[in-house]
Amino acid sequence: MAPGAVTADGAVAFPGSVREALDAMAARPDATLVAGGTEVMALVNSGVLYPAGLIAIDRIDELRGVWFTDQEAVLGAATTCSDLMHNDVRGVLPALAQAARSVGAPGLRSRATLGGNLLSGKRSGGATAPTPGRDLLTVLMALNAVAVCCSPEGWRQVQVAELYARDGGVDLRPGELLTALRVPVSGGPQGFMKVGTRGGASRPLVTFALAADLTNRSVTCSIGGFSPAAVRVDHAGQWLAEHVDWNDGSIPDPQTYPRFAKLIAEGLMVPGSAGAAGWTTAAVPEEYRQHAAEICARRALVRALPPAGWLEQVAEYQKRAEFVRNRALVERAERGLPPQPPVPGVPQPRTAEPGTPPTAGTSAASVSKIPKMPSRPKPGARP
């Protein structure tokens, strides 16, 4: 048997191009489409899904990769999350790279694909998904991405939001394949934030993406995690665009930040007819999501379009923090200790002289020795 050859009596198809994939889908309408397999296999492993056939689309070169032009970036639908974290993507679409990083652990990101992230979960008219997802969708919505779909009837380009029905379920036409996403590249500041159920990669409670386009003088933002599909909050963006000094990309009135955040949070007030994003986070109260959305919106805006003098203040904070760390180093040096505290519980290679005293802990008073944080920025400067 040649390496990589598969004998499967037609049960498994390995199309080499989009055309072949469409043919395979037409030939086996009951077959399951697999790119990364992270969603499909979770269902198969738990005995929910018994695939009648598989169509593996992870080797179609047309589907995997990122192509850049002056105006836009074209993201193949089978591009994996680890690919999206590549430096080239990070430089052009930082928010997308940030979102890809929060999707899962490295072992998952190496398989999970962009298309899978967008099209997983709830089907149109179907039940609520077990776990919420679609973190990348939040970013793509904020970036005005266009989805490119291909079916035997031909190509179709829609706004990425139109991939979903009103209930947040995936609404692709039968026999249609999502092949790529075209994302306009503006070069303005953009950012992604996610409040999850834990520190590491986790289920999202709220995801927020914000992109400012300095040339077109617009701000777009979207919010996800609380319902199956993310939503654009256009009225907040339009309101904000009027309050930005577009000449230097700054916001003159510090009250703009909390007001913008409030608008975002109120956008969530509209009860989603789509229901919960996923069963596992359904118990989280709406009030917290609103609150978190407000906080995220404010912080994201401060990072994207900082108030006058804000960057200097952050630099000042960082300088202070650096000072504390350096002072700890100096103190350790003065007491003859190695520069790094030993990793607790791990025997360290002996570097100190045999005569030096053992690593005595700092006294209890060291708690109070930690300098007070610099006073908060002036109320005028900080929202």
Place this chain on the structure above:
Amino acid sequence: MNTPTSLPGFLIGEQLPEPPGSAAQPVETELAEYGPNLNEPSPVSGDGIGKVVPAAKATGRYPYASDLGVPGMLWAAMTRSPHARATIVGCDSSAAKALPGVHAVLAGEELGVGEIDYLGQCVAIAAAEHPAIARAALNAVVIDYQPEEPLTDPRQAFNAAPIHSDGNIAAHRFFTTAREAARESVEALRKKAPSTRRAAALHVPRPEPESEVPAKTVSVIHGYEFARPADWPAGPGTVFAVPHGDGVEIHTLTVDPRRDRRALAAALGRPESQIRLVPAPFTGGAIADDADLRVAAALLAARTGRPIKAVDSSVGHWPAGTAEPAARVHAIHVVDSDGTLREVRVELVIDGGAEPAAAEALLDEYCRLAAGPYRVPKVQVQGWVVRTHNPPLAPWPGGGAALAAVVAEAQMDAVAAALGVSGLEVRVKNLMRTGDRLPDGRKVVAADMLPELVTAVLDAPVPPFPPGPDVREFPGTVGRTGEMTRLRRGVGIALAMIDLVPPGLPEELATAQVALTSDVHGPIAHVSTAMVETGGGQHALLRKIVREVLGVQRVLVRRPTAPGALPATPLASGRAAWLHGMAVQRAARGVRAQALAAVAAEFAVSPELLEVRGDRVVSYDGMLSRPLDDVYRAALRGAAVYLADGEFRVRGSGPAQPGVFVPEKGQAHVAFAVHRAVVDADTELGLIRPVRVTAAHDAGRALVPGRIEAAIAAGVISAATAVFADEAPAARATAGALACAQLPTALDLPEVDVLPPLQSSIGDLETTALRRRGFSAPLPLGYQPVGRIAHATAAAALACAARDALGTHRTSIPIRAWESGPKR
């Protein structure tokens, strides 16, 4: 390492072994050694963990139960009930049995299940040639349920109609020291005024003189809720069952082979002698030890006559948990205005689920430790275990000690906040001292090490505060919400204790045999023990003990091959290392006395008075000595063998005898730990990142320090899970169990800084009490209680630190970002 090494005659292939014609099959006891090749005869250095087993683990060669398998085995699958309370009115498994590849389907009545008592009760099992076929077969089983209204709220259990013939209240405990305190004050006054007339008058308990002028007191009242602990094993529960002639051989993780064997025999309707239980290595976290899974695999193996593999993760998750808290605690702390604790009143209700008997121990332990390691004149604890239609309560990590510590420490912080002083001040002021009483009236034998533990924790360095600049060091980590200006550090200090020998403990027994002989490489000791090595280094501990006693570097530990040898009773977790260790130590001392008889005669002392110190044999007073090598060379000449048995018992109460450890009446042996947790919190979003837990423990004797550190670390990790993991039980029906649990990742687990363990408390016993009971050595405490108390203390400390950082008094555990508590 795929075939069970305990099956020397087991054939690789379809054919099963012949039924045992002779009585040579060792089916009497669960005695097979799991990984004989992994014994380490070579001396180990440093922390005593060894090299062979870690290397096997790191390269994936260490054999866990899930790695077993033979060609021709079948896979089991299990259906769990989607209803909490129902009657099975009909059950059709004919379609499932007709599926090709399916060998056995047992459902409903065939399984002996007619009534559903809890959500997730096993209602159908199947065995097939492929795990997916087995699941498909179960999908084809049609079961008609007639659901009834379940009782899921434990608070309703008191008034609801009984759901079981034993009633809804499975246990009730009421402890109070008030009577004790009144009696003591009478005694004290009697001593002061020995006049009979006045003493008679004093028989009527009266408030103490101080309290007649009531100082201004402060009461702190809070209700605490504990969700079912989301503690997950690293590896899934796995059972590998092999039919063996008349009997069944079961390879699985088991903490108590005898108990499980008895349960299996009952479930299969077979004599115990036909069940052979082979313990498999432990996988971390919770014990992946599922009685349903064992019974299912054994039943299917007996039914099909083929080996059965049942893996928990693929066999069937619990369909749903329950959002009801598993324990509710109501605590009242009364303090003087100067911070002195006057009174503690606690009431609690534990939801025992459908099998509440197992939760009684939890309640007992809570009640004994309710007030924490503090001096409280008056404690009143009242608790209930109730029966509901919720799933049976899994073993609580850390046990009742964890619940008690979390509540007591939270209350201490609340008291401090009410008085406007620091939590540390209140704790130090009320620290328990030797001779203080537990709520059940027993006096604590030794509490002298508490101040030392507190000081040690306070002296340890604190991580520098502003984290960063890496965003992964902020709360929220890769979610990128971290903001340096909205960060607050919280510090929590917690003290906890654990009861080593509870008063109601039935006698536990361990035996061992040690042989000292020599081969061409010199002296070698052989140890036979009933202690199960589950990959946790239990045998390394025994090796260490023998090395210490005999001074012999090469020690081989094995479990006996002869049935019935080395009897041992089931040991509660936490005492196994202690009892087996003591039995081995006594056997080793017996051997030493024999081997050193000649030297003793030369020194004209009793051989029991000789000790091995370093490389010399020394008389007890240190005056006379001989090189150990010479002594052994002479003693072991001509392949001489010295053999001695050792036995050790422990009992909660009763008369003291040599060889039996019984705490003196009214005395409590308690181990202590103090932890300091440091967490950073995002004050706006409520996100928390634990930074470091510093642990100071009283470990009795730290024979294998590396193991103690690992056990403490494991306890801290499970505590971080218990305090911060968000379990979404209601979603279990549709999502994977682990995806619901959302255990902390490496990005949000704290560093664990284990300070060198204090080795004092049990040392106190050595001089007086132990000698009187015929011992001359300190008790080698096992590491298991170290892990349990580490969980209890770390959970309390992390919760306190989170409250400190968030500035709210969170009363429900786990602490979730989206819940809020009353402002301080």
Place this chain on the structure above:
Amino acid sequence: MSEPTQSAGWATASYELAVNGTPQPVKDAWIGENLLFVLRERLGFTAVKDGCGEGECGSCTVLVDGQPTTACLVPAVTAAGRVIETPEVHAVPQPDAVATALAVHCGAGCGFCLPGIGMELRALLTRNAKPSAAAIREALSGHRCRCLPPERFIAAADDAVRKAARARPHVPVQTRPARPGSRADEQTGIPA
């Protein structure tokens, strides 16, 4: 063994996996089988551990085309033609720097997660020769160690970096499955 079932939900495939540089034929396997099941149960690479089947615990991490991958979420048939590396290849003839460092620093735990963590660390050290503590934590965020705190693994990674810098590079040899001739060749254990 029974005849392969050709029902609608029971399609099978035969293919060849390149595991640790050795071609491993897989005959008549159900197409829904994940790479973890095929590696463990059909081919005998039991160092790949089965923890959860949800991609959550990381015990089953292997390298597919050099990328750390949770094998339980990979349809085995789609891994045909890919380069698969399991922990076994790093254990012979001698455990490599990562395995040795893990044994030294993390041997006190139960060890169930160690093979998977080893593969993750190897992938990390390949793309980042000197990872920071935070980078190691992030890499390990897909692994649930229930025994040891992350700093033990950070210490192990540091140790492995030092050892790798000192020692000559580890040359993996081609490995056979743990039990040659039992299941990989005969395919008797599991029906198609």
